[in-house]
Amino acid sequence: MTPRSPRGIVVRLAAGVAALSFALVGCVAADGSALAPDLPSPEPGAIRVVATTTVLADLVARVGGSLIRVTSLVPKGGEIHTFDPRPATLVAISEASLVVVNGLGLDDPLTDLVGTVGSKGPVLRLGDALPPGSILVEEGLANPHAWLNVAHARSYVAAIATALEAILPAKASQIATQAAAFDARLAELDAWTRTQLAAVPQANRKVIVLHDAFPYFAEAYGLEVIGSVISTPGQDPSAGEIADLLAAIKSSGARAIFSEAQFSDKLAHAIADEARMVVESNLYDDTLGDAPADSYEGLIRWDVDRIVAALR
Amino acid sequence: MELVVDPLTHAFFVRAMLAAILVGTVCAVVGTYVVLKGLAFIGEAVSHAAFPGLVAAFVFKVPFLLGAGVAAVGTALGIGLVIRRTRIRTDTAIGVIFVGMFALGLFWYSAIKGFVADLFSFLFGNILAISTGDLVSLVALGALILVVVLVLWKELLYATFDPLAAAASGLPVGLLEYLFLVLVALTIVVSLQAVGIILVVAMLITPAATAQLLSIHFNRLMLLAVVIGVGGAILGLYASYWLNVASGATIVLVETAVFGLALVLGPRTGLASRRRRGTSAP
Amino acid sequence: MTHPHDARSHEHASHLPPIGSAAGIDAGHARAHADVWLSDVTAGYGDRLALNGVNLAVEAGSLLAVVGPNGAGKSTLLKLIAGLLKPWSGRVEVLGHRPGVAARRVAYVPQAETVDWQFPVTVEDVVMMGRYPALGVLRRPGRDDHRAVTAALEKVSMAQHAGTQIGALSGGQRRRVFLARALASEPDLFLLDEPVTGVDITTQQELMDILEGEAKRGKTVIATTHDLPTAAERFQQVAAINRTVVAFGPASLILDPDVLARTYGGHVLVLGGQRAILDDAHHHDEAHGREAHFHEESRPAQPHRHRGPRPATRDESRDAGSTTDGEG
Numbered sequence: 021m022t023p024r025s026p027r028g029i030v031v032r033l034a035a036g037v038a039a040l041s042f043a044l045v046g047c048v049a050a051d052g053s054a055l056a057p058d059l060p061s062p063e064p065g066a067i068r069v070v071a072t073t074t075v076l077a078d079l080v081a082r083v084g085g086s087l088i089r090v091t092s093l094v095p096k097g098g099e100i101h102t103f104d105p106r107p108a109t110l111v112a113i114s115e116a117s118l119v120v121v122n123g124l125g126l127d128d129p130l131t132d133l134v135g136t137v138g139s140k141g142p143v144l145r146l147g148d149a150l151p152p153g154s155i156l157v158e159e160g161l162a163n164p165h166a167w168l169n170v171a172h173a174r175s176y177v178a179a180i181a182t183a184l185e186a187i188l189p190a191k192a193s194q195i196a197t198q199a200a201a202f203d204a205r206l207a208e209l210d211a212w213t214r215t216q217l218a219a220v221p222q223a224n225r226k227v228i229v230l231h232d233a234f235p236y237f238a239e240a241y242g243l244e245v246i247g248s249v250i251s252t253p254g255q256d257p258s259a260g261e262i263a264d265l266l267a268a269i270k271s272s273g274a275r276a277i278f279s280e281a282q283f284s285d286k287l288a289h290a291i292a293d294e295a296r297m298v299v300e301s302n303l304y305d306d307t308l309g310d311a312p313a314d315s316y317e318g319l320i321r322w323d324v325d326r327i328v329a330a331l332r
Numbered sequence: 333m334e335l336v337v338d339p340l341t342h343a344f345f346v347r348a349m350l351a352a353i354l355v356g357t358v359c360a361v362v363g364t365y366v367v368l369k370g371l372a373f374i375g376e377a378v379s380h381a382a383f384p385g386l387v388a389a390f391v392f393k394v395p396f397l398l399g400a401g402v403a404a405v406g407t408a409l410g411i412g413l414v415i416r417r418t419r420i421r422t423d424t425a426i427g428v429i430f431v432g433m434f435a436l437g438l439f440w441y442s443a444i445k446g447f448v449a450d451l452f453s454f455l456f457g458n459i460l461a462i463s464t465g466d467l468v469s470l471v472a473l474g475a476l477i478l479v480v481v482l483v484l485w486k487e488l489l490y491a492t493f494d495p496l497a498a499a500a501s502g503l504p505v506g507l508l509e510y511l512f513l514v515l516v517a518l519t520i521v522v523s524l525q526a527v528g529i530i531l532v533v534a535m536l537i538t539p540a541a542t543a544q545l546l547s548i549h550f551n552r553l554m555l556l557a558v559v560i561g562v563g564g565a566i567l568g569l570y571a572s573y574w575l576n577v578a579s580g581a582t583i584v585l586v587e588t589a590v591f592g593l594a595l596v597l598g599p600r601t602g603l604a605s606r607r608r609r610g611t612s613a614p
Numbered sequence: 615m616t617h618p619h620d621a622r623s624h625e626h627a628s629h630l631p632p633i634g635s636a637a638g639i640d641a642g643h644a645r646a647h648a649d650v651w652l653s654d655v656t657a658g659y660g661d662r663l664a665l666n667g668v669n670l671a672v673e674a675g676s677l678l679a680v681v682g683p684n685g686a687g688k689s690t691l692l693k694l695i696a697g698l699l700k701p702w703s704g705r706v707e708v709l710g711h712r713p714g715v716a717a718r719r720v721a722y723v724p725q726a727e728t729v730d731w732q733f734p735v736t737v738e739d740v741v742m743m744g745r746y747p748a749l750g751v752l753r754r755p756g757r758d759d760h761r762a763v764t765a766a767l768e769k770v771s772m773a774q775h776a777g778t779q780i781g782a783l784s785g786g787q788r789r790r791v792f793l794a795r796a797l798a799s800e801p802d803l804f805l806l807d808e809p810v811t812g813v814d815i816t817t818q819q820e821l822m823d824i825l826e827g828e829a830k831r832g833k834t835v836i837a838t839t840h841d842l843p844t845a846a847e848r849f850q851q852v853a854a855i856n857r858t859v860v861a862f863g864p865a866s867l868i869l870d871p872d873v874l875a876r877t878y879g880g881h882v883l884v885l886g887g888q889r890a891i892l893d894d895a896h897h898h899d900e901a902h903g904r905e906a907h908f909h910e911e912s913r914p915a916q917p918h919r920h921r922g923p924r925p926a927t928r929d930e931s932r933d934a935g936s937t938t939d940g941e942g
Contacts, residue, residue: 034592041585107345108576110460114342136463137344258442368733419660486746493733493743496724500696501747501799502717548734548779 055081055090055308056315062089067187070116070139072127074308075167076146076176078316080120082202083180087191091116093130096308097281105133113137117187120180123147124155126164126306141187149179156235165305169236170210170320177203209317216324217241224331226272228265228297230279230288233305243327246274249287262291269295276330278303300330339573347467348459352565352583355459355523355535358474360561361481362519363540364554365512369492372537373423374411374513377430379520379532381407383437386454386524391444396454397469400524404517407433412513416506457528457580459569466525473522477515488512489550527580534584539564542591545598560590648707649674649803649834650695655704657687657694664690667858668704672836672851674802677829679845680838681868682855683878688838689725691855692805695836696722709803718747721796722805726788726812731781737791738776741766744798766798769824786817793821797828804828806837810844822848842868 055078063086070091071077077092084090091112093105113119116139121131124147134143147155147164150172156163166172181199185192225243227234232248247268249257257265268274269291276298279288285301292299303326304319313322339345366375382400389399407429414425462470481488490498491508499505516536523532539561540553547553568583575582648671655668665687672678680688693699694706697714709716721744744766745759755763767773770790775783780791789809796804804825810818822844825835829850839845845852845868852868854861854877861873868874 031596034589104456104578105458105461106576107339107460107573107579110344111342114344133461136461368730483752486743486749487751489735489739490743490746493735493740494724494729496696496698496728497722497795498743498747499698500717500720500722500805501744502714502720503747544734548781549736550734550739553734 055092056311056318058315060086062086067117067141068112068115069118069120069184070112070134071120072122072130073306075306075316075319076120076122078308079167079173079176080180080184082316083177083195083199084184085194085198087188087194088118088184094307096314098307105130110137113139115140117141118183119143120183121145122164122167124162124164124166142183144179144183146176146179149175151175156239158232158235163232163235165233166236167316168234168305168320168323169240170206170213171240172236173316174203174206174210177206205317209320213241213320213324216328217243220328220331223273224275226274227327227331228269228274228277228291230277230285230301233280234278237323243331246272249277249279249291257287265291266295269297276300276327278327278330280305281309298330300326302326335574336570339570344460344462345569345573347462347464348569348579349566351459351462351467351470351526352569353562354470354474355526356539356562356565357558358477358519358522359535360539360543360557361478361554362515363536363538363561364543364550364557365488365492366516366536367540367544369512371516372533373426374408375516375520375533375536377411377426377433378404378408378513378517379524379529380430380437381433382521382524383434383454383529384440385437387437387440387444391440395469396525397466397473397521400454400521401518403433404521405514408513408517409510412510416509454524455528455530456578457524457526457531459526459579459583462525470522470525473518477518477522480511480515484508484511527583531580531584534587535561535565538584538587538591542587542594545591545594560587564590648672649676649709650836651705651707652691652694653705655694655701655706657690657699657701657704659690659699663857665694665855665857670853670859670862672834674834675829675832676834676836677826677850678834678836679849679852679865679868680836680855681840681842681845681852681877682860686856686877687858688855689807692722692807692836692838695803696720696805698722716802718799719802720805721799721801721803723792723796723807723809725807726785726792731783731788733780735780736776737767737772737778737780737783737794738763740780740791741794741798744795748799762798762800763794766794769797770794771820786813789813789821790817793824797824802833804833804835804837806835808839809837811840818844842874 055074059078059081066087066089068091069080069084069088070093071080072093074092074094074096077090080088081090091109093109093113110133113134114137118141119134119139121127121134121143123131123145126147131143131145147162147166150166154172155166167176177199181195184195188195220243226246227238227243228246229248231250232245234243234245237243238245247265249262249265274295274297277288277292277300279285279299279301281302281304285299288299288301291297303323304313305323308314308316308319309322312318340349363375366372382404385399385401385403386396387399388403389396392399411426411429414420414429415422418425487498487503487508490501491503491505495505495509519536520532523535527535540557542560543553543556547556564587565583568586569579571577571586572579572582650670650672652668652670656663656666657668658664664685668687668691670691680691682688690699694701695708695713697708697712697717697720706713708714709719741763742755742759745755745762749755749759764773764776767776770793772787772790772794775787780788783791793806793809796806806825809825810821813821818841825837826848829835837849846865849865851863852861852865853859854868854873856877856879860877861867861870868877
């Protein structure tokens with residue numbers, strides 16, 4: 021009836037679970053939210069800045085340089101919509117002299133969290149810095165992914181520079197210089213992207229996306245997004261929605277499905293098989309990836325290369 | 333020492349600590365009755381049933397506490413009614429109701445356009461993200477629960493131990509039963525934000541179950557459950573801070589570990605002598 | 615509402631001539647000075663009939679044994695009087711009111727199996743519970759209450775076990791504690807479900823002495839029992855029950871072969887002056903018999919106690935009607 025020494029078994033089992041837990045915690049802790057290695061390391065006395073995503077964190081870091089220490093709340097590869105903050109995240113928020121969020125519905129829960137936890141400095145909402153009329157709205161909801169239009173990213177950079185200059189008035193000229201230098205590189209990136217996309221034949225410019233992250237990119241660089249597979253991240257589409265999408269694909273002759281690295285591409289492949297399309301499932305939008313997509317510039321170049329290759 | 337004091341310099345951690353103490357206390361007190369009545373499954377049901385309430389609160393822009401409270405209390409009373417008034421087996425009735433309610437929550441959730449990450453945080457909870465306003469309402473609700481238990485201490489004890497004799501001697505046992513289910517529902521609502529729907533039953537059951545291994549006196553058992561509940565919550569909170577892992581899960585793991593210790597080392601260890609339950613519990 | 619057993623029970627009852635003045639009570643005068651009065655009461659669980667056409671009047675100061683085979687409705691009768699079960703039809707009056715109204719003057723002691731004896735309370739705690747209803751909400755037990763508890767514990771010779779956890783008690787001690795709780799509430803009416811079943815002879819005698827004493831003080835005591843010799847020797851009156859009141863009268867009545875035959879369906883064995891019941895119903899209905907006995911492991915089995923697994927006691931609805939099936 022009783023197994024040999026139940027006590028021993030329980031103790032051994034517990035020890036095993038504990039050991040495994042510590043090993044897992046160790047692994048996870050090692051994978052921080054490290055930004056690109058080419059960024060200057062923060063100097064002593066650097067102020068702490070928190071951004072909601074790695075993409076925004078990279079923009080902030082380029083402007084602030086060594087004057088700031090930037091942390092992204094959602095780690096690299098993390099999903100902003102299902103993000104569960106860790107204690108260290110909250111410590112970062114409470115110590116932050118500036119909190120940079122995107123707004124437009126991308127990171128509202130995180131912005132609420134910042135409000136709840138309380139930060140030392142103000143919250144900068146980058147979406148508010150976009151030129152009037154440039155925000156894309158669908159079914160009453162703003163699309164937040166403005167930074168995928170490089171011109172909008174330049175607006176973000178300008179807003180970040182203004183905010184940092186207000187917080188560090190003594191360093192205002194250094195910040196302005198760094199911002200100007202980065203803005204020049206973004207102008208170049210914008211031009212390069214236009215040139216690359218120009219090579220795509222007009223007939224091939226209709227695409228399907230897994231999640232609706234590319235309207236700003238499409239608008240700026242001349243693609244047409246026929247539809248998206250997932251209307252809300254974390255929610256699978258209904259059978260009816262998939263049928264509608266397949267009908268839209270058929271009537272439009274869309275050529276490729278674009279999907280992001282952080283999502284499972286199962287659904288994209290299922291639809292692509294049905295409609296005989298190309299799947300490009302390794303794009304980045306909400307989060308940075310590994311090198312060379314480990315900076316904003318790298319992300320845009322990575323995506324453009326893959327999009328052009330898929331549509332050529 | 334720094335390890336202990338350092339987190340307390342952050343206001344959010346202090347709030348989380350207060351919430352942990354509150355949740356630990358309320359859960360242990362109500363959980364003692366839950367364990368003695370053998371109603372753990374009802375706790376599970378009620379916590380999942382709170383989900384559609386949370387979704388509805390999100391849609392109609394009312395406080396989450398209100399939505400979760402209405403759904404949880406409604407389900408608890410519904411379960412009570414089904415148990416008392418129909419001939420369906422209790423576990424069957426509970427199973428049907430709680431999965432049905434959770435499905436209703438998912439159904440509504442999937443119908444919402446836009447991002448509802450807040451709802452995710454209720455599945456797993458985040459004690460660190462409790463605002464001052466939340467904390468105030470939690471303290472009020474928690475205090476209410478504790479006061480009710482304190483006022484009806486004798487009556488709840490008698491009705492739990494021997495419902496037949498208690499009823500025959502004039503105690504409104506049926507009413508106490510429903511009231512108790514409401515207390516369980518409110519306790520779960522108080523704890524939801526801290527540990528989330530999925531883990532809340534552990535907060536309710538584990539400290540009392542541990543105390544049951546260590547004491548045979550009702551008052552001491554409940555006190556011990558409170559000590560274990562509050563201690564586990566505080567220790568778990570610190571551990572999650574030091575290790576930078578989810579606090580709800582860490583708190584539950586600490587309490588589970590304490591239970592394991594009591595099981596292996598305790599004087600009334602369940603391993604040595606398996607506890608036999610009588611045929612009680614209404 | 616029709617019940618499958620209705621017809622049958624009526625038939626069963628109808629070919630029995632009334633015994634003495636027992637089964638049929640001429641309601642009028644009996645009701646006036648009865649502590650417990652039932653008139654044409656029908657009751658059951660769910661859709662199962664347990665008692666049919668019950669008439670009974672128990673006067674103040676009575677010491678009444680309720681006897682009958684398993685599933686005869688003995689516990690049901692007590693629950694009706696205690697207000698735990700509502701009759702389907704008929705009238706019940708307890709201490710001059712509807713059942714439950716004078717609940718604080720009633721002490722009901724359920725069968726031992728209905729509570730969890732591992733519950734973390736001490737002997738003293740349990741006996742103190744008897745004081746709770748009268749104390750009311752918010753008031754803590756005072757000196758009077760502690761005195762009453764101590765007195766009750768002394769009465770049942772359990773004072774030295776006041777601090778013992780109830781799980782550590784023997785079967786006999788558990789019955790003593792339950793009786794002490796009833797005593798502590800200082801009731802006018804005791805309703806005891808199998809108070810002396812399955813306990814040793816000494817305990818049985820002591821508990822009966824106490825009940826006799828209460829009856830002598832003018833309290834009314836109604837107890838169910840399986841133990842016919844005890845019923846005959848230690849009680850004043852007996853009510854033989856088998857889905858209805860088969861016989862009611864002085865305790866010696868139960869030794870009458872005719873009464874026994876009608877109550878137990880003829881399965882009676884006479885063993886050297888004492889009577890034992892070979893109750894067929896036990897064997898048919900053990901798996902879900904309601905009138906479960908309290909088994910004390912150490913005690914040798916007695917002729918009338920059935921052996922075998924302890925039946926579930928809680929689900930009243932399953933068995934109440936099925937028992938008489940075995941008696942045809």
